[in-house]
Amino acid sequence: MLFWILTAALVAMIALLFGLALLRRHPEEETSTASYDVQVYRDQLSDLEKDRTRGVISPEEAERTKIEISRRMLEADRQERAGKDLGRRAGEAPRGATVAAFGVVVVLLGAAFAGYAVLGARGYGDMPIRQRFAEADTSYASRPSQDEAEKQAAASRGPAPAVDPKFAELMEKLRQAVAERPGDLEGLTLLARNEMAMGNFRAGYEAQKRLIAAKGDGATGEDYAQLGEDMVVAAGGLVTREAEAAFATALDKEPKNGLALYYIGLMMGQNGRPDRAFLLWDGLLRNTPADAPWNAPIRANIEELAWLAGEQNYTPPGTRGPSAADMANAAQMTPEERMQMIRGMVEQLNDRLASEGGPVEDWAKLVSSLRMLGDTGRADAIATEARSKFVSDKEALAKIDAATQAPVGAAMGPMGGGAPMAAPGAGAMPGPSAEDVQNAAEMSPEERQQMIRGMVDGLAERLTTEGGSAQEWARAVRSLAMLGDSGRAKEIYGKAQTALAGDAAALAMVQQAAEAAKVAP
Known part of the structure; x- marks a missing residue:
């Protein structure tokens, strides 16, 4: 008063x-x-x-x-x-x-x-920059420990979803195998990923720690960045001191590690330093591939973060690839127009890789896309060029080899007389008959969506019970993600890693599909 x-x-x-x-x-x-x-x-x-x-x-x-x-x-x-x-x-x-x-x-x-x-805020004191920085330092220093954050996250997360009994049995066998062979790097990698996929977050990052210990001096920055991310997930999204230490080690080994930079930026934002978070995230948008897994959450928050950082007229750097308007227009195109648009996008990717280069995922995408368009000669030539660029990276070479197995002409659709248009990496499996296609054309959008969902669920159920090829696992992961069921897509991805354990090329193909669908951990 x-x-x-x-x-x-x-x-x-x-x-x-x-x-x-x-x-x-x-x-x-x-x-x-x-x-x-x-x-x-x-x-x-x-x-x-x-x-x-x-x-x-x-x-x-x-x-x-x-x-x-x-x-x-x-x-x-x-x-x-x-x-x-x-x-x-x-x-x-x-x-x-x-x-x-x-x-x-x-x-x-x-x-x-x-x-x-x-x-206005009556009774609210002034907030000079020194006081704000002091409060940010206090917030940073008073973060809960990893154990405390995990307890809080578990209380708000609720009970874990039920696990398929067969998958649980496979996981138990994997745990026993890793216990018998504690130095098995591939087994530890699978264990860490699948424990995280099952929701056993602490067991997941503990397995990642064991993997890093087994690698010794050979542990990479990516290994430590993955450990940090696993700890953040276990803590309900909070970057704790322990997770920060893992990211710091990752950046010591690889100063440009995108995953570690993303989470360090997130930590800055969580502790009252949007100015520092903005610089890190804006740098990631400008210097990493457009389909990098951290770019989607960055783009969803970067404009608000820029405003908090004092950047009043900030415009995010442009994205590569089709916009939402392009996708909406594509839905109204004729098959010939849609195929022309696809070819244009593939040529743009080819030109960018020729002039600027890019990550192995982009090279693999170009190779598989050219094969699906029926241009096997160019696909083989580009695959050879890509192998020369990643000659010392076995994992990258496996991804390129997987891309060369994409079905030829799968994107031609009815125009080329081949199979209906399929996702990259899709394998040969019985498709819809002519009668199915005719019935689908007469369905309402809701009925057609229900039919597609039934086909995808049937594929996922068959793979879970009977197994299948890498192409089929990849198709299931990508299809579930496209239907908006990211949780089920992650589950199928985890089962695929267990089912295809020991086959590097097959695992690379499924991992490529999971990364493209943004469901890879």
């Missing part, structure tokens, strides 16, 4: 001063420049008379000078009188203008009160 009393008193005082300024008359006693000149001329006449008396100046010269001074004095006196008359006329503002000005003042003061009532 005291705040409003003081504020009202200040407003009343300001309004009073405005009113007095509008209503007061200009004082007539103010000495003008003309009156000062008159006084000067009078003094000159007095001095002139003294000089003539003393004989300093002749009577003729004194008379001429007196006439000139008198003329100037009369002119100054005329200007003085004219100024006083004008001052009397302008001394008081017109009544209408005074009332209007007073009304404007009242409206402005009232708007200030109303604006503060809506936007």
Whole structure:
């Protein structure tokens, strides 16, 4: 209440001063420049008379000078009188203008009160930059430990979803195999990923720690970044001190590791330093592939983060690939127009890789896309070029080899007389019959979606119970993700890793599909 009393008193005082300024008359006693000149001329006449008396100046010269001074004095006196008359006329503002000005003042003061009532925070102290930084440091230092954060996350997360009994049995066998062979790097990798996929987060990052210990000095920055991410997931999204230490080690080994930079930026944002978070995230958008897994969450938050960081006119760097409008237009195209658009996108990818280069995922995508378009000659040539660029990276070579197994002409659809359009990496499996296609054409969008969902569920069920090829696992992962069922897609991805354990090329193909669908851990 005291705040409003003081504020009202200040407003009343300001309004009073405005009113007095509008209503007061200009004082007539103010000495003008003309009156000062008159006084000067009078003094000159007095001095002139003294000089003539003393004989300093002749009577003729004194008379001429007196006439000139008198003329100037009369002119100054005329200007003085004219100024006083004008001052009397302008001394008081017109009544209408005074009332209007007073009304404007009242409206402005009232708007200030109303604006503060809506936007202000009475009793909230100032927040200078030093205080904000001090509070950010306090928040950073007082973060909960990994154990505390996991307990809080578990309480809010609720019970874990039920696990398929067969998958649980396979996981138990994997745990026993890793226990018998603690130095088995591939087994530890599979164990860490699948424990995370099952929701056993602590067991997942503990397995990742064992993997890093088994690798020793050979552990990469990516290994430590994965450990940090697993710990963040276990902590419900909070970057704890322990997770930060893992990311710091990752950056010591690989200063440009995108995953570690993303989570360090997230940590900055969580602890009141949006300025630092913005610099890290904006750098990732500009310097990493557009389909990098961290770019989607960055783009969803970067504009708000930029505003908090003081970047008022920030525009995120452009994305590569089709926009939402492009996809909407593609849905209305004829098959010929759609195929032309696809070829244009493939050529753009080819030109970018030729001029700028890119990650192995982009090279694999280009190879598989060219094969699906039926251009096997170019696909083989580009695969050879890609192998020369990643000759020392076995995992990258496996991804390129997997891309060379993409079905030829799968994207041609009815135009080429081949199979209906399929996702990259899809394998040969019985497709819909001509009768199925005819029935689908007569369905409503809801019925057609239900039919597609049934086909995908059937494929996933068959793979879970009977197993299948890498192409089929990849198709199931990608299809579930496209239907919006990311949770089931992650589950199928985890089962595929277990089912295809030991086959590097097959695992690479499934991993490529999971990364493209944004469901890879």
